Amino acid sequence: MKQQLFKLLPPWPAIRRRHYAGDHNLSALFSKHIVDKNSVAAWNGVISDLARGGDALEALRAFACMRRLAVKPDRSSFPCALNACAALCALRSGEQLHLQAIGIGLVADLFVSSALVDFYAKCGNISSARKLFDEIPHRNIVSWTSLIVGYVKNDSPEEALLLFKESLQEGVEIDAVVAVAVMSACARVSEKKVTRGVHGWLLKSGMERDVSVGNTLLDGYAKSGELVVARKVFDAMEERDVVSWNSMIAVYAQNGLWAEAVELFRTMTWAGDLCYNAVTLSTVLLACAHSGALMTGKCIHDQVIRKDLEQNVVVGTSVIDMYCKCGRVGMARRSFNRMKNKNLKSWSAMIAGYGMHGRANEALEVFCEMQNAGVLPNYITFISVLAACSHAGLVNEGRRWFRAMTQEFKIEPGVEHYGCMVDLLGRAGHVDEAYGLIKGMKVAPDFVVWGALLGACRIHKNVEVGEISARKLFALDPKNCGYYVLLSNIYADVGRWKDVERLRVLMKNRGLVKPPGYSLLELKCRLHVFLVGDKEHPEHQRIYQYLEELTTKILEVGYIPDTRSVLHDVDQEEKETSLRVHSEKLAISYGILNTVPGATFQVIKNLRVCGDCHTWTKLVAKVVNREIVVRDSNRFHHFKEGICSCGDYW
Numbered sequence: 001m002k003q004q005l006f007k008l009l010p011p012w013p014a015i016r017r018r019h020y021a022g023d024h025n026l027s028a029l030f031s032k033h034i035v036d037k038n039s040v041a042a043w044n045g046v047i048s049d050l051a052r053g054g055d056a057l058e059a060l061r062a063f064a065c066m067r068r069l070a071v072k073p074d075r076s077s078f079p080c081a082l083n084a085c086a087a088l089c090a091l092r093s094g095e096q097l098h099l100q101a102i103g104i105g106l107v108a109d110l111f112v113s114s115a116l117v118d119f120y121a122k123c124g125n126i127s128s129a130r131k132l133f134d135e136i137p138h139r140n141i142v143s144w145t146s147l148i149v150g151y152v153k154n155d156s157p158e159e160a161l162l163l164f165k166e167s168l169q170e171g172v173e174i175d176a177v178v179a180v181a182v183m184s185a186c187a188r189v190s191e192k193k194v195t196r197g198v199h200g201w202l203l204k205s206g207m208e209r210d211v212s213v214g215n216t217l218l219d220g221y222a223k224s225g226e227l228v229v230a231r232k233v234f235d236a237m238e239e240r241d242v243v244s245w246n247s248m249i250a251v252y253a254q255n256g257l258w259a260e261a262v263e264l265f266r267t268m269t270w271a272g273d274l275c276y277n278a279v280t281l282s283t284v285l286l287a288c289a290h291s292g293a294l295m296t297g298k299c300i301h302d303q304v305i306r307k308d309l310e311q312n313v314v315v316g317t318s319v320i321d322m323y324c325k326c327g328r329v330g331m332a333r334r335s336f337n338r339m340k341n342k343n344l345k346s347w348s349a350m351i352a353g354y355g356m357h358g359r360a361n362e363a364l365e366v367f368c369e370m371q372n373a374g375v376l377p378n379y380i381t382f383i384s385v386l387a388a389c390s391h392a393g394l395v396n397e398g399r400r401w402f403r404a405m406t407q408e409f410k411i412e413p414g415v416e417h418y419g420c421m422v423d424l425l426g427r428a429g430h431v432d433e434a435y436g437l438i439k440g441m442k443v444a445p446d447f448v449v450w451g452a453l454l455g456a457c458r459i460h461k462n463v464e465v466g467e468i469s470a471r472k473l474f475a476l477d478p479k480n481c482g483y484y485v486l487l488s489n490i491y492a493d494v495g496r497w498k499d500v501e502r503l504r505v506l507m508k509n510r511g512l513v514k515p516p517g518y519s520l521l522e523l524k525c526r527l528h529v530f531l532v533g534d535k536e537h538p539e540h541q542r543i544y545q546y547l548e549e550l551t552t553k554i555l556e557v558g559y560i561p562d563t564r565s566v567l568h569d570v571d572q573e574e575k576e577t578s579l580r581v582h583s584e585k586l587a588i589s590y591g592i593l594n595t596v597p598g599a600t601f602q603v604i605k606n607l608r609v610c611g612d613c614h615t616w617t618k619l620v621a622k623v624v625n626r627e628i629v630v631r632d633s634n635r636f637h638h639f640k641e642g643i644c645s646c647g648d649y650w
Contacts, residue, residue, distance in 0.1 A: 037069060037071075038069065038071055039071075040066070040071050040072065040073060040074050040076075040077065041076075043062065043063075043066040043071055043073075043077070044074070044076045044077050044080070046062050047059050047062045047063055047066075047077065047080045047081060047084075048076075048080045050062060050084075051080045051081075051083050051084045051087075054087075056083075056084035056085075056087040056088050057084070057088065059080060059081065059083075059084040060081060060084050060085065060088075060090070060093060063077065063081045063084075063097075067100075072104065073100070073104065073106075074106070075106055075109045075111050075112055076111075078097060078100075078101055078106065078112045078115060078116075079111060079112065079114075079115035081097055082094055082097055082115045082116060082118070082119040083115070083118075083119070085097065085119055085123070086118065086119045086122035086123060089122075089123055089124075090123075091123045091124075091125060094119045094120070094123060098116055101116070110136065110138065110139075110140055110143070113132060113135075113136050113143070114136075114139075114140065114142040114143045114146060116129075116132050117129045117132050117133050117136075117143055117146045117147055117150070118142075118146035118150070120132065120150075121146055121147060121149065121150020121151075121153065121154065122150065122153070124154060126150055126151065126154045126156065129146070129147055129150050130147065133146075133147045139170075139172075141172060141173060141174075141175060141178075144163070144167045144172050144174075144178065145175070145177050145178050145181075147163060148160050148163050148164055148167070148178055148181050148182065149177065149178070149181045151163060151185070152181045152184050152185050152188070155188075157184075157185035157186075157188040157189045158185075158189060160181065160182065160185040161182065161185050161186070161189070161194060164178070164182045164185075164198075168201070174205070174207075176207060176210045176212060176213055179202060179205075179207050179210070179213045179216075180212050180213055180216045182198055183195075183198060183202075183213065183216035183217050183219070183220045184216055184219075184220075186198055186220040186224075187216070187219045187220040187222075187223040187224075188223070192224045192225070192226060195217075195220045195221055195224050195226075198220075199217060199220075199221075199233075202217065208233075209238055209239075211237070211239050211240065211241050211243075211244065212243075214233065214237045214240075214244065215241075215243050215244050215247055217233050218230050218233045218234055218244070218247050218248060218251070219247055219251075221233060222247070222251040222255075227251060227252075227255060227257070230248070230251055231248065234247075234248045242275070242276065242277055242279075242280065245264070245268045245276070245280065246276075246277075246279050246280050246283060248264060249261050249264050249265055249268075249280065249283050249284060249287070250283045252264060252287065253283050253284070253286050253287040253290070256290070258287040258288070258290050258291030258293065259291060259527055261283070261284060261287035262284060262287050262288065262291070262293060262296055265280065265284045265287075265300075268280070276303075278309050278312050278314060278315050281300060281303060281304055281307075281309065281315055281318070282314050282315050282317075282318040284300050285297060285300055285301075285304075285315075285318040285319060285321070285322045286318060286321070286322075288300060288322050288326065289318075289321050289322040289324075289325040289326065290325065291520065291522075291527065291604070292325065292326050292327070292520060292522060292602055292604040292631060293326070293522050293525070293527065294326040294327065294328065294522060294602065295522060295524070295525050296522070296525050297322045297323070297326055299525075300322075301319055301322070301335075304319060310335070310338060310339070311339065311340055311341065313339070313341055313342065313343050313345075313346060316335065316338075316339045316342075316346065317343070317345050317346045317349050319332075319335045320332045320335050320336050320346065320349045320350055320353065321349045321353070323335060323353075324349065324350075324352070324353030324354075324356065324357070325353075325356075325631070326602065327357075327602040327629040327631060327636060327638075329353050329354060329357045329359065332350065332353050333350065336350045342373075342375075343375075344375055344376075344377075344378060344380075344381065347366065347367075347369075347370040347373075347375055347381070348377075348378075348380055348381045348384050350366050351363045351366050351367055351370075351381065351384040351385060351388065352384035352387065352388075354366065354388060355384055355385075355387045355388025355389075355391055356387070356391065356635050356636055357635070357636045357638070357645065358391050358392055358635060358636065358645050358646050358647075359388075359392075359645075360388040360389055360391060360392030360394050360397070361392075363384070363385065363388035364385070364388065364389075364397065367381070367385055376409070377409060377411075378411070379411055379414065382401065382405050382409075382411060382413075382417060383416045383417060383420060385401050386398055386401060386402060386417055386420035386421060386424065387420050389401065389420075389424055390420050390421075390423045390424035390427070391635050391646075391650075392649070393424070393427065393428050393649050394424075395424060395425065395428045395430070398420070398421060398424045398425075399421075402417065402421055405417065412442070413442075414443060415441075415443055415444075415445065415446045415448060415449055416448070418437065418438070418441055418443070418445065418449050419446075419448040419449045419451075419452050420452075421434070421437060422434045422437060422438060422449055422452040422453050422456070423452035423455070423456070425437065425456075426452060426453055426455065426456020426457070426459075426460075427455070427456050427459060427649070429460060431453070431456050431457060431460055431462050431465055432465075434452075434453055434456060435453060435465055435468075438450070438453065445472075446476065447473055447476045447477045447480070450469045450472045450473050450476065451469075451473060451482075451483065453465065453469045454466055454469035454470055454473060454483060454486050454487070455486065457469060457490055458486050458489050458490050458493075461490065461493050461494060462490075463490055463491070463494060463496075466486075466487060466490045467487070470483055470484075470486070470487040478510070479512065481507055481512035481513065481514050481515075482514075482515075484503050484506065484507050484512065485514055487503060488500045488503045488504070491503070515606070515607075516531055516532060517531070517532050517582065517583050517605065517606065517607045518530060518531050518532075518583050518605070518606050519583040519584045519586070519587040519603050519604065519605045519606075520587070520603070520604040520605075521587045521590060521591050521601065521602075521603050521604075522602070523591070523594055523595070523601075528587070528590065530583045530584075530586040530587045530590070531583055532581060532582055532583050533581040534581075534583065534586055537586075537590070539590070542593065543586055543589050543590050543593070544586075546589045546592070546593055547580070547585060547586065547589040550589060550592075550620055550623070550624075551580065551616075553623050554616065554619035554620060554623055557619060557622070557623065558619075559615065559616065559619050561580075561612055562610075562611045562612035562615060582610065582612075582613050583605065584603055584605050584609065584613050584617070584630060585613060585616060587603045588603055588617060588620060588628060588630075591603065591628070592620075592624055592626065597625075598625065598626065599626070600626065600627040600628070600629065601626075601628065601629070602628075602629040602630070602631065603628070603629070603630050603631070604630075604631045605630060605631070605632045605633070606633060607632065607633055608632045608633050608634050608650075609630060609632040609637065609650070614637070614644065614648070614650070617630060617637070617639045617644075618639050618642050618643060618644055619642060620639075621639035621640055621641065621642065622641055622642035626640075627639065627640040628640075632650075634650065635650060637650065
C-alpha cells in the first residue's frame with residue numbers, strides 16, 4: 001500500500017527552497033515544526049500548515065515523505081491529508097489514504113471517519129460518503145454536516161433534506177453551516193412548504209439571526225416564487241452584508257421588478273455603511289437594461305468608472321448590454337472598444353445589440369472581428385448572429401451561417417436557432433420553406449418555433465399554414481391567448497369575421513384574457529407607465545389634447561389610420577377611435593411635451609408595435625423634428641425624418 005501511494009505522489013522536495021502560501025518555505029517549516037523528524041506531531045504541523053495555506057499538493061508530498069521515513073501517522077495526520085486530496089479532487093490518492101487508515105486501524109476513529117465522509121462527498125463520490133457515514137456508530141456534528149453539505153453540492157437536495165430531518169430526530173445540535181446547506185437545498189427543490197418548515201425551525205433555534213443563514217433563507221423563498229416573503233426576511237435581518245443586498249436586488253431583477261431593484265440599490269447607497277461591489281453594479285445594470293432606464297443606467301455606469309470596474313469583464317459586459325437595451329448602441333460600442341479583455345459573452349452581447357437595432361451588417365462585422373481575435377463562437381453566439389440576420393431580412397447570410405454552424409463549427413442547432421431561421425424565412429415570404437425546415441428538425445419544435453411561423457403567416461396572410469401552426473400552439477401553450485389573437489388577425493385580414501367571432505368565444509370559454517398593452521417612458525429618472533386608453537396618469541387631459549393636435553398635423557401630411565390592426569368587425573369610425581388610444585401614442589405624446597425640442601427619448605412597449613402605430617410614429621417624428629426610439633417585444637425602432645431604422649421590416 002505504501003509503495004502504491006508513493007507512485008501516485010511526487011517526492012517531497014527535501015533540499016530545494018521553495019516559497020509556499022503565507023510566505024513559508026521548506027526551511028522555515030522545518031525550523032518551526034520539525035525538531036525530531038521521527039516525530040509524527042512535527043510532521044502533522046507541516047502537513048497542516050501546507051493544507052491550510054492552500055498548497056494541497058505539497059501537503060500530500062509531506063505526508064508521503066513522512067511515510068517514507070517510516071513515521072506512523074496518527075488520528076491527526078489523516079484529516080489534513082484528506083482535505084488536501086479533496087482540494088485537488090484527487091480521488092485515487094484519497095482512496096489510498098483510506099486504505100492506509102484501515103491498515104493502521106484508524107478508520108473507526110470518529111475524527112478520521114468524518115474526514116473520509118467529507119473527502120468522498122467533495123470528490124463527488126456521494127455513495128461512498130453515505131456508506132461510510134452509515135458505518136459510523138456514534139456520529140458527531142462534523143459527520144452530519146459533511147454529508148448534508150455533500151448532498152447539496154452533489155445536486156441531491158432531497159436527500160440532504162431527509163438527512164437533516166433524521167439529524168433533528170437524533171437530537172443533533174445543528175450549526176449555521178448545516179442551516180445554510182439546508183436552506184440551499186430548499187432553494188433547489190423550490191417547495192414552499194419545505195422552505196416554510198425549515199424557516200420555522202430556524203426561528204425556534206434563533207439561528208435566522210446569522211447573516212449567512214438569513215441570506216440563504218432569502219434565496220430559498222425567492223426560488224420558491226415567494227418574493228413578498230423574501231423581502232420580509234430581508235427587512236427582518238438584524239444585520240445585512242453586501243451578499244444580502246445583492247441577493248435581494250437580484251431577486252427583483254430576475255423577476256422583472258426592475259423599478260424595485262433600482263430603488264433598493266438607491267436605498268443601499270443611502271445607507272452609507274456598506275460598499276457595493278461588481279456583483280451589485282452588474283445586477284442593477286441588468287435591471288436598467290430590461291426597464292429601459294437609460295438615465296439611471298448612465299448613473300450606474302458613472303459608479304462603475306469611479307470604482308475602476310470598467311475593465312471587469314462581467315461589469316463591462318453588463319454596461320454594453322444596458323446601453324444596447326436602452327437604445328444607445330453607439331455608446332455600447334464605445335464601452336466595448338474600451339474593454340481591454342473581452343470574453344465570449346462580451347462579443348456576443350455586442351453582436352446581439354447590433355442585431356436588435358436592425359444593424360445586421362455591423363453585427364456580422366463584430367462576429368468576424370471576434371473570430372479574427374481567436375475567440376470561437378458558441379451556441380449562444382449563433383443565436384445572436386441568426387437573430388441579427390432575421391431582424392434585417394438577410395436571408396442568404398442567415399442560411400450561410402446556419403449551415404456553417406454545423407459544418408464548420410460542429411455546433412448542433414437547437415430550437416432557438418430554428419426559431420430564428422423560421423422567423424427569418426417566414427417574414428421574408430418563404431413560408432413554405434420555413435414550414436419545411438420545421439418538419440425536418442432533429443429536435444421537437446417548441447412554441448417559439450411555431451409562434452414564429454404563425455407570425456409569418458399573419459404577415460403574408462397564409463391561412464392554411466397559419467391554422468396548422470395555431471393548432472400546434474394551442475396544444476403546446478394553451479394558456480397563451482396571443483396565438484388566438486394572431487390567428488384572429490389572419491382571419492380578419494381575409495374578412496373571415498365568423499371565424500374571428502368563433503375564436504373570441506373560444507377564448508372566453510377557456511378563460512383567456514389578452515394581456516393589456518402598456519408602454520414605459522423614463523423621464524428624470526422616473527418611469528411613467530401608460531396603458532391602452534389610460535386615464536390614470538395625473539396629466540392625462542393634457543396628454544390627450546396634445547395627442548389630438550399631433551394626429552391632426554400628421555393627417556395633413558398624409559396619415560391614414562391602418563384599421564387592419566383592429567380585430568372586430570365594426571365600422572370604420574369605431575376602429576379609428578380604438579387605434580387612437582394605443583399606449584405608445586400616449587407615451588410618445590407625453591415624451592414630446594416633457595422634453596426639450598430636438599431631444600431624443602425612448603419608449604418601451606411590452607407587445608409588438610402595430611402597423612398603425614408604426615406609421616403614426618414615423619410621421620410624428622417628421623412633424624416634430626425628433627428622433628423617437630421605440631423598443632417593442634421583438635426589436636428596436638429608431639424613427640427619424642419620417643422613416644424607421646427597420647425599413648418597415650419588423
